[in-house]
Amino acid sequence: MGIMDNSDTIAAISTPPGSGGIGIIRMSGTQSLALLKTLFQPLDKKCPFDSHRLYYGKIVHPDTNRVLDEVLAVFMASPKTYTREDVVEIHCHGNILVLQSILELLLTLGVRLADPGEFTKLAYLNGRIDLTRAEAVIDILSARTRKGMEMALDQLGGSLYVQVDAIRSSLVQMRAVVEVAIDFPDEDIEIVDYTALTQQVRDDLLFPLERLLRQAEEGKIFRDGVSVVIVGLPNVGKSSLLNSLLQEERALVTSIPGTTRDTIEEYLDIQGVPVRIVDTAGIRKNADEVEMMGIERARKQIEQADLVLFMLDAQRGIREEDRELFATVNHKPLLLLANKTDLAHSALSLDSFGPDATAIPLVQISAKQQQGMTELKAAIFKTVVSGKDQWQEEGCAPNVRHKSALRQAHDAALRLGEGLEQRITSDLLAVDLQDCLDQLNIIVGITTTEDVLDVIFEQFCLGK
Numbered sequence: 293m294g295i296m297d298n299s300d301t302i303a304a305i306s307t308p309p310g311s312g313g314i315g316i317i318r319m320s321g322t323q324s325l326a327l328l329k330t331l332f333q334p335l336d337k338k339c340p341f342d343s344h345r346l347y348y349g350k351i352v353h354p355d356t357n358r359v360l361d362e363v364l365a366v367f368m369a370s371p372k373t374y375t376r377e378d379v380v381e382i383h384c385h386g387n388i389l390v391l392q393s394i395l396e397l398l399l400t401l402g403v404r405l406a407d408p409g410e411f412t413k414l415a416y417l418n419g420r421i422d423l424t425r426a427e428a429v430i431d432i433l434s435a436r437t438r439k440g441m442e443m444a445l446d447q448l449g450g451s452l453y454v455q456v457d458a459i460r461s462s463l464v465q466m467r468a469v470v471e472v473a474i475d476f477p478d479e480d481i482e483i484v485d486y487t488a489l490t491q492q493v494r495d496d497l498l499f500p501l502e503r504l505l506r507q508a509e510e511g512k513i514f515r516d517g518v519s520v521v522i523v524g525l526p527n528v529g530k531s532s533l534l535n536s537l538l539q540e541e542r543a544l545v546t547s548i549p550g551t552t553r554d555t556i557e558e559y560l561d562i563q564g565v566p567v568r569i570v571d572t573a574g575i576r577k578n579a580d581e582v583e584m585m586g587i588e589r590a591r592k593q594i595e596q597a598d599l600v601l602f603m604l605d606a607q608r609g610i611r612e613e614d615r616e617l618f619a620t621v622n623h624k625p626l627l628l629l630a631n632k633t634d635l636a637h638s639a640l641s642l643d644s645f646g647p648d649a650t651a652i653p654l655v656q657i658s659a660k661q662q663q664g665m666t667e668l669k670a671a672i673f674k675t676v677v678s679g680k681d682q683w684q685e686e687g688c689a690p691n692v693r694h695k696s697a698l699r700q701a702h703d704a705a706l707r708l709g710e711g712l713e714q715r716i717t718s719d720l721l722a723v724d725l726q727d728c729l730d731q732l733n734i735i736v737g738i739t740t741t742e743d744v745l746d747v748i749f750e751q752f753c754l755g756k
């Protein structure tokens with residue numbers, strides 16, 4: 293078996309490592325079908341390899357005739373495929389050793405191992421999907437909540453593309469008007485209807501761009517999630533709360549102060565927001581060396597947190613140490629928790645916390661009895677989302693990359709508006725129009741630079 297140059301054909305294992313019911317190897321490129329025929333022996337000797345049909349057979353090493361696995365194989369003819377090239381998928385048993393042996397065989401036949409995200413990059417480069425849709429694929433793969441998933445699917449369906457494209461169309465049309473005037477400079481004033489253009493800048497550029505920027509703000513929380521840290525003196529019940537929220541005995545709970553030493557983090561879905569919840573070591577002064585290290589980590593978590601749950605013991609009441617700790621976290625967005633309310637005889641008074649604390653929401657809970665959890669989750673949601681929950685109706689969530697281009701497009705549209713007000717000449721108007729258009733082209737991937745593309749596709753896993 294000689295080595296052939298099949299390097300325009302790429303392959304990778306597309307299912308996650310580990311064992312499962314099936315594992316899939318995907319190939320894309322002109323040699324896909326020929327390669328499949330080299331190593332696949334269909335049960336039906338006269339197998340026609342019709343496009344998009346699954347055939348049963350064996351993968352057999354062409355040199356040794358050893359059977360590598362019993363599989364189902366499918367050939368999909370260009371262009372109705374994921375990459376728009378010829379694609380082959382081999383559905384094997386879900387064992388990484390089987391998958392690797394078949395992949396290695398393909399590589400010895402001259403196939404090139406696909407880079408992470410390369411299949412999706414091909415789909416984009418070959419014009420099947422725009423860049424916002426390619427990015428949606430990453431979001432689908434990494435979504436942690438149902439809502440994040442819905443947002444990503446909407447974007448794959450074109451929710452963002454359609455809105456950006458509508459603005460692009462307006463810009464192209466406005467540019468045409470302005471360009472006519474450039475060709476007839478003497479009649480500039482008559483040709484450019486400044487009043488009409490001013491209105492169009494507002495209605496067709498500024499308003500939709502501003503809406504997209506708002507959506508970026510709102511969507512961020514559902515896409516990226518928030519980090520919430522439970523903080524308090526030792527023994528107030530922080531780990532009990534973590535366990536109660538997760539409905540599992542994740543962290544050790546004892547009546548001994550100083551039980552938790554390391555930080556423990558887990559994920560929760562709170563009404564669609566992926567919440568990273570962190571339990572920390574109780575903070576106190578006279579701790580041993582290991583506990584001190586834990587306290588140091590707790591401090592770091594506090595600084596990185598989007599929200600701090602400051603826990604108090606309602607039975608024990610507020611002590612000087614609580615006040616001192618409060619003063620050190622007071623600069624962060626906070627929720628106050630009065631825990632162990634099942635043991636408390638009277639409501640916790642926050643008077644001694646000073647005027648700062650009166651504006652902070654206080655939630656009464658019993659971590660041990662799992663009381664107040666619904667109220668707590670609602671309070672967390674309200675604090676992190678605060679007024680940003682109109683997202684549902686809009687169904688589009690530009691990411692950080694989109695947002696920065698949207699901002700610049702908005703700046704260009706503002707300049708354009710000012711220019712129209714000052715009756716600047718058409719050639720200058722054309723510059724601002726083009727600046728605005730350039731930014732939108734970056735979003736959908738018409739003029740996106742190679743290094744930006746690299747950053748995007750590097751986020752993918754192998755085989756996608």
Ligand SMILES: Nc1nc2c(ncn2[C@@H]2O[C@H](COP(=O)(O)OP(=O)(O)OP(=O)(O)O)[C@@H](O)[C@H]2O)c(=O)[nH]1
Binds near residue numbers: 533545551635
């Ligand atoms: N009655 C009652 N006991 C609780 C409640 N929450 C926690 N406890 C008890 O308080 C003790 C300390 O709980 P932990 O969850 O370990 O407290 P912690 O804040 O994580 O403590 P450190 O890790 O030492 O900082 C345990 O004995 C818990 O069973 C509650 O709501 N009610």
Ligand SMILES: [Mg+2]
Binds near residue numbers: 530574
């Ligand atoms: Mg603990």
